[in-house]
Amino acid sequence: xxxxxxxxxxxxxxxxxxxxxxxxxxxxxxxxxxxxxxxxxxxxxxxxxxxxxxxxxxxxxxxxxxxxxxxxxxxxxxxxxxxxxxxxxxxxxxxxxxxxxxxxxxxxxxxxxxxxxxxxxxxxxxxxxxxxxxxxxxxxxxxxxxxxxxxxxxxxxxxxxxxxxxxxxxxxxxxxxxxxxxxxxxxxxxxxxxxxxxxxxxxxxxxxxxxxxxxxxxxxxxxxxxxxxxxxxxxxxxxxxxxxxxxxxxxxxxxxxxxxxxxxxxxxxxxxxxxxxxxxxxxxxxxxxxxxxxxxxxxxxxxxxxxxxxxxxxxxxxxxxxxxxxxx
Numbered sequence: 001x002x003x004x005x006x007x008x009x010x011x012x013x014x015x016x017x018x019x020x021x022x023x024x025x026x027x028x029x030x031x032x033x034x035x036x037x038x039x040x041x042x043x044x045x046x047x048x049x050x051x052x053x054x055x056x057x058x059x060x061x062x063x064x065x066x067x068x069x070x071x072x073x074x075x076x077x078x079x080x081x082x083x084x085x086x087x088x089x090x091x092x093x094x095x096x097x098x099x100x101x102x103x104x105x106x107x108x109x110x111x112x113x114x115x116x117x118x119x120x121x122x123x124x125x126x127x128x129x130x131x132x133x134x135x136x137x138x139x140x141x142x143x144x145x146x147x148x149x150x151x152x153x154x155x156x157x158x159x160x161x162x163x164x165x166x167x168x169x170x171x172x173x174x175x176x177x178x179x180x181x182x183x184x185x186x187x188x189x190x191x192x193x194x195x196x197x198x199x200x201x202x203x204x205x206x207x208x209x210x211x212x213x214x215x216x217x218x219x220x221x222x223x224x225x226x227x228x229x230x231x232x233x234x235x236x237x238x239x240x241x242x243x244x245x246x247x248x249x250x251x252x253x254x255x256x257x258x259x260x261x262x263x264x265x266x267x268x269x270x271x272x273x274x275x276x277x278x279x280x281x282x283x284x285x286x287x288x289x290x291x292x293x294x295x296x297x298x299x300x301x302x303x304x305x306x307x308x309x310x311x312x313x314x315x316x317x318x319x320x321x322x323x324x325x326x327x328x
Contacts, residue, residue, distance in 0.1 A: 021061050023105050026089065026098040030062070034081045035090035041077060094202075095147070100140035114287045141319070142167030142233055145264050146174025148317040153325075155179045155229065157258065162227035163187065164251070169196035169211065171233055173203045185225060187214040224254040233264040244300075248307035252328060261309070261326040263300050264317065270298040277320020300324045 025031060028048050033039060039047065045055045059079055062068040067089070069080045081090065088097045142165075155161070155175065161184035163172045172184040188196045190213055200209045212225065224230070230251045251261045268275035278294040301312040304326035315323045 018065055019105070021058070021065065022067065023102060024058070025062055025067070026102060029091070030059075030068075031081055031085050031089035031098075032091045034068070034079060035086055035092060038071075038078045038080045041075065041079065044079065095143075097140065097144070099136065100144070103137050103140075115283060118283075118287055139167050139170045141321075143170035143174050144319060145233055145317055145321055146171040147178075148321075149231075149262070149264070149315075149323065150175045150178035152315055152317065153262070153323070155182055158182060158228035160184065160227045160256075161229050161231065162225060162254070163231045163233070164214070164224060164247070165231075165233050166192055166196065166214070167233070168192050169199045169203075169209060171231060172209050173200060173205055175231075176205055176209050177203060182208070184209045185212050185227070186210075187212045189214060224250040226254050226256055228256050228259045229262065230255060230259070231262045231264065233262075244303055245307055248304055248309070248326070252308045252326075255328060259328070261304070263304070263324045263326070264321060265295065265300075266320050267300060267314075267322050267324070268294045268296045270296050272296070275320070281320075297322065297324060301326075 028050070030044070030048065033044065033047055041056055041059060044050060044059065045052055050058070059068065060070070063070045063079070067082060067085045069082055071078045071080065087093060088095050090096065091098060149171075156179075158179075159182065161172060161175055161182055163184065163186045165171075166186050166188040168188065169186045172186040176182050176184050186196055186200075186209065188211055193211055193213060196211045200206055200211070203209075232247060232251065248261070248263075255261065266275075266278040266281050268278040272279070275294070282294045297314050301314075301324055304312050304324060307326075309326040309328055311327050313325045315325060317323060
């Protein structure tokens with residue numbers, strides 16, 4: 001019999017150091033510097049102001065973690081971004097995720113002491129330090145989920161996409177960029193319209209993605225325009241299951257023949273056994289003073305069936321998020 005070893009426990013401890021190394025690399029601009037071309041260790045030391053005594057260990061740790069490549073050894077070694085880090089961690093790239101990672105780290109740092117206090121019954125949300133900009137986090141997540149959805153879901157039968165939650169056009173643009181045949185509309189709160197239009201223009205999608213306005217309050221609904229596929233992302237907040245049925249009914253009525261609705265969020269599995277991201281996100285909201293219980297996939301599927309949809313499926317995305325696909 002194989003001896004019992006604490007591999008996952010030790011790996012979790014090491015993950016803290018791995019995350020710290022990644023965040024330091026982002027703060028120092030390692031991936032952005034290497035996005036300009038390969039660099040030797042000495043060039044990186046000079047360009048980024050790294051201390052010679054620790055630079056080699058740090059850079060080689062990034063190699064070992066799979067975030068950098070290295071050609072050669074010793075002082076002649078040349079460091080390069082991996083394909084993944086060059087795409088997502090170079091600040092100059094449109095798919096840059098560093099702000100999202102750094103905001104998550106800041107939230108963890110802010111709440112690390114508060115979590116134990118909350119679990120011992122002390123007041124949540126009291127004397128909290130500044131938390132990351134939730135609007136920016138939402139936009140980063142919408143783009144990330146849009147990219148994942150574009151890779152995992154077949155949009156070829158669709159001609160028009162509608163995103164009822166907006167997020168400054170990030171979701172609609174991510175999907176439209178991967179599907180050149182698709183036109184889209186992003187429904188934005190009035191204060192987000194200008195940001196959405198700016199993002200659409202940066203993506204050169206002005207001819208294919210339009211902006212419509214919606215009420216600011218989540219439980220207030222604007223008329224839902226007709227579309228082949230309707231996306232509702234990150235809608236499941238504290239009281240969402242109270243007002244979600246009305247949104248689902250409107251979406252059901254707006255779908256064209258053969259269309260579908262996609263509800264995207266960090267949904268727990270029905271048994272709450274394999275949904276750590278959803279549970280941890282719920283805890284973070286409670287520490288910020290919200291009353292929140294994570295919705296399960298079963299909750300959303302039941303709500304969709306109650307709103308008149310005939311069948312539902314689930315699709316895993318990224319970052320612990322998933323999509324419930326509802327069809328009439």
